[in-house]
Amino acid sequence: MPSKKNEVMLQEVLESLDNSNGLFVIDYRGLTVKEAQSLRRKLTDAQAHMKVYKNNIVKLALAEKDMPNLDHILAGTTACVFYEVDPVEAAKVIKLTSKELNKIEFKGGISDGQAIDADQALAIADLPSREELVARFAAAVAAPLAQFVRVLNGPAQGLVTALHAIEDQKNEQKAA
CATH class of the missing domain: 3.30.70.1730 (Ribosomal protein L10, N-terminal RNA-binding domain)
Structure with missing residues (x-):
């Protein structure tokens, strides 16, 4: 017993x-x-x-x-x-x-x-710990999204850059 x-x-x-x-x-x-x-x-x-x-x-x-x-x-x-x-x-x-x-x-x-x-x-x-894996996963998911946003932002940013160039050119012509 x-x-x-x-x-x-x-x-x-x-x-x-x-x-x-x-x-x-x-x-x-x-x-x-x-x-x-x-x-x-x-x-x-x-x-x-x-x-x-x-x-x-x-x-x-x-x-x-x-x-x-x-x-x-x-x-x-x-x-x-x-x-x-x-x-x-x-x-x-x-x-x-x-x-x-x-x-x-x-x-x-x-x-x-x-x-x-x-x-x-x-x-x-x-x-790696659970928290490390979650962080890695979040980074892996976020990277393509950030790149996608940059691609979508590209044409608008190009337009703004072109408009600034035209403005600078017109300012130079007025100054001359």
Whole structure:
């Protein structure tokens, strides 16, 4: 019979899985309390949160939710980073913190309902953020429109330039 503490932990994991779009599993070995708090704050800003659970409890929760099996990466010192919206922002935070501290390592995770390995998690961190993609899309849509407006404006601008030239020419003739 499982202990009450483990049942509560299982419910927490199930709730985190329900409230997130996926998760990354990281090795956080060697992080100080202050570094872990800093990482948690950065993840919160990226709409993600990091929790440390027993690996077996996470495996049970994943099985209960019919999610991909992560037995091969849920071993040793692991923490789960649950992201609510955008996996890119959470992955970027983990990658940048990893570079700063040289203590965190991706082990894998689940993204779009599929199990991913550490290399795929790093590739997600290298993707542009949602805001960057929206800005790029807006620029791509706006560029042809701006060019179209310039083309429409061309004949009118040419007419104005020609009228100014005629006016300047007449002013020169009056002055002479």
